[in-house]
Amino acid sequence: MIAVPAKRPPVPLSLERIIDAALHIADGQGLRRLTMRRLGDALQVEAMAIYHHLPRGKEALLDVLAEHVTTVHVDPSEPASWQDRARAWARAGRTALLEHPGVLSLALTKPPKGSALIAIREQAEQLRDAGLADAAGAVRALRAYVFGSVAVEVQQSGWADPDATVRDARTAEGEREFEDGLDALISGLER
Amino acid sequence: MIAVPAKRPPVPLSLERIIDAALHIADGQGLRRLTMRRLGDALQVEAMAIYHHLPRGKEALLDVLAEHVTTVHVDPSEPASWQDRARAWARAGRTALLEHPGVLSLALTKPPKGSALIAIREQAEQLRDAGLADAAGAVRALRAYVFGSVAVEVQQSGWADPDATVRDARTAEGEREFEDGLDALISGLER
DNA sequence: CATCTGTCCTTACTTCGTAAAGGACAGCGC
DNA sequence: GCGCTGTCCTTTACGAAGTAAGGACAGATG
Numbered sequence: 039m040i041a042v043p044a045k046r047p048p049v050p051l052s053l054e055r056i057i058d059a060a061l062h063i064a065d066g067q068g069l070r071r072l073t074m075r076r077l078g079d080a081l082q083v084e085a086m087a088i089y090h091h092l093p094r095g096k097e098a099l100l101d102v103l104a105e106h107v108t109t110v111h112v113d114p115s116e117p118a119s120w121q122d123r124a125r126a127w128a129r130a131g132r133t134a135l136l137e138h139p140g141v142l143s144l145a146l147t148k149p150p151k152g153s154a155l156i157a158i159r160e161q162a163e164q165l166r167d168a169g170l171a172d173a174a175g176a177v178r179a180l181r182a183y184v185f186g187s188v189a190v191e192v193q194q195s196g197w198a199d200p201d202a203t204v205r206d207a208r209t210a211e212g213e214r215e216f217e218d219g220l221d222a223l224i225s226g227l228e229r
Numbered sequence: 230m231i232a233v234p235a236k237r238p239p240v241p242l243s244l245e246r247i248i249d250a251a252l253h254i255a256d257g258q259g260l261r262r263l264t265m266r267r268l269g270d271a272l273q274v275e276a277m278a279i280y281h282h283l284p285r286g287k288e289a290l291l292d293v294l295a296e297h298v299t300t301v302h303v304d305p306s307e308p309a310s311w312q313d314r315a316r317a318w319a320r321a322g323r324t325a326l327l328e329h330p331g332v333l334s335l336a337l338t339k340p341p342k343g344s345a346l347i348a349i350r351e352q353a354e355q356l357r358d359a360g361l362a363d364a365a366g367a368v369r370a371l372r373a374y375v376f377g378s379v380a381v382e383v384q385q386s387g388w389a390d391p392d393a394t395v396r397d398a399r400t401a402e403g404e405r406e407f408e409d410g411l412d413a414l415i416s417g418l419e420r
Numbered sequence: 421c422a423t424c425t426g427t428c429c430t431t432a433c434t435t436c437g438t439a440a441a442g443g444a445c446a447g448c449g450c
Numbered sequence: 451g452c453g454c455t456g457t458c459c460t461t462t463a464c465g466a467a468g469t470a471a472g473g474a475c476a477g478a479t480g
Contacts, residue, residue: 051458073436086438087459095438143334146380148389178381179410186377189337190369198339219370222417226410238428264467277469278428286469 051083053091057106060099064140068198072140101151104144108154110134112164120168121224124180127161128220131184136207139197146185176227183223187216238273244282246272248297251290255331259389263331292342295335299345301325303355311359312415315371318352319411322375327398330388337376367418374414378407 049055059080064072074096078085092098110130112123135145150158158177166173191212196202240246250271255263265287269276283289301321303314326336341349349368357364382403387393 074438075436084460085436086461089438090458096436143338146337146376147334147384149384149387149393175406178385178406182377182381182410183374184377185337185380186373186375189376189380190373193338193340194369196340202340215366215369219373219414219417223410223413226413226417241427265469266467275429276467277430280469281427287467 051081051087051091053102055081056088056091056099057102060103061106061138061141064103065138066140069140069143100141100144101148103138103141104148105150105152105154107134107138107141108145108150109152109157111157112161114160114164114167118168120165120170120176121228123164123168124170124176124224124227125220127164128180128184131181132188132216135184135188136191139192139195139207142188142192146189170227179223179227183219187212187219191216238278242272242274242278242282244293247279247282247290248293251294252297252329252332255294256329257331260331260334291332291335292339294329294332295339296341296343296345298325298329298332299336299341300343300348302348303352305351305355305358309359311356311361311367312419314355314359315361315367315415315418316411318355319371319375322372323379323407326375326379327382330383330386330398333379333383337380361418370414370418374410378403378410382407 056077060072060077063076063080074085074088077099078088081088088099089095092102094101108131110127110133112126112130114123118126135142158181161180162173162177165176170176191209192198192207194212195207195209197207247268251263251268254267254271265276265279268290269279272279279290280286283293285292299322301318301324303317303321305314309317326333349372352371353364353368356367361367382400383389383398385403386398386400388398
């Protein structure tokens, strides 16, 4: 048996790899099982190695995860009505959240920071440019709608249940209801 | 110094006292600081005493807390349109959630159980009795709306921020926006 | 009185987050 | 070649968390 030094990891750490692994664990086994040591194992690294890339430790990790799943972007290049832009942003937000139900509670709870905050401002700007007067209020309403819809969808998917058949959170019915409610909300914003 | 046995607690434990103390801690210092030992201290009791009233430990505690803040009731005695009933349920839900921002993430994430589930069914029944065809869909939409609204309200109150001036989550502006959106949603459900 | 039952405590083990310090390695100037 | 320096990772260690197991005590019941 050759004593392998086992020092440097096969592939170096990076913030992106950390985030991916963390999301994988949280989505697969729940937030409670996302621990530094487990995350280190998944990355073939000791837990403390993570602190070099996230100096504030787990707090920073959770912040980054929340930021990651709430940061979306809609291409402003082609012209569109503010209604269509709002729809696009809402769909993008829903998709991003549904992709990672494991960190949903963070996304709904933590105040937006960093890129997520920038995305919110950009959304408001796009809606204002497209002719909507109270863009800030509209963004709040849209965010509330997306958050609530996704929360209910994930609840009904039985994601948090220990033994429930963990069917995918995305269902055709969920999407239909989402679009219906989105229409209602946007028509409500028109007045 | 007389060695006091320090045995029996001054006032015996009960599930209600446990829930109250837990909510107080979670609202005051955040979910992360709600620990069994701290909860025991607040109740003048050793941590393990709690397990006698909540055999499944912390898991059970969090379930009960989520259930507590999502269980609301609206008196069905006096007749009203389904629209008014829906409004009453939504307001009650919002109020209950805003009273305990510390456990909001649990309420939004955990699937409804026990009394919370019963309340949901009762809500659907009341709406159906008042003449609404798709009562189940309406309840889902109302829950989604309440959840999302409260989530952004609490986010904006800066509750989760470590240093932000923790102004009360309930603001006049928040209530106005809530009522506006509620009107829009209900008018959307009418079709 | 003795016994039983329900309530709470003591002890002990595992796992967690993370502070502190050190080791390996690459790139540099000499 | 040799040593310096900074980056990235490991080792070790400590306090705090959740909780399994068993003990102690009060009050009820006989």
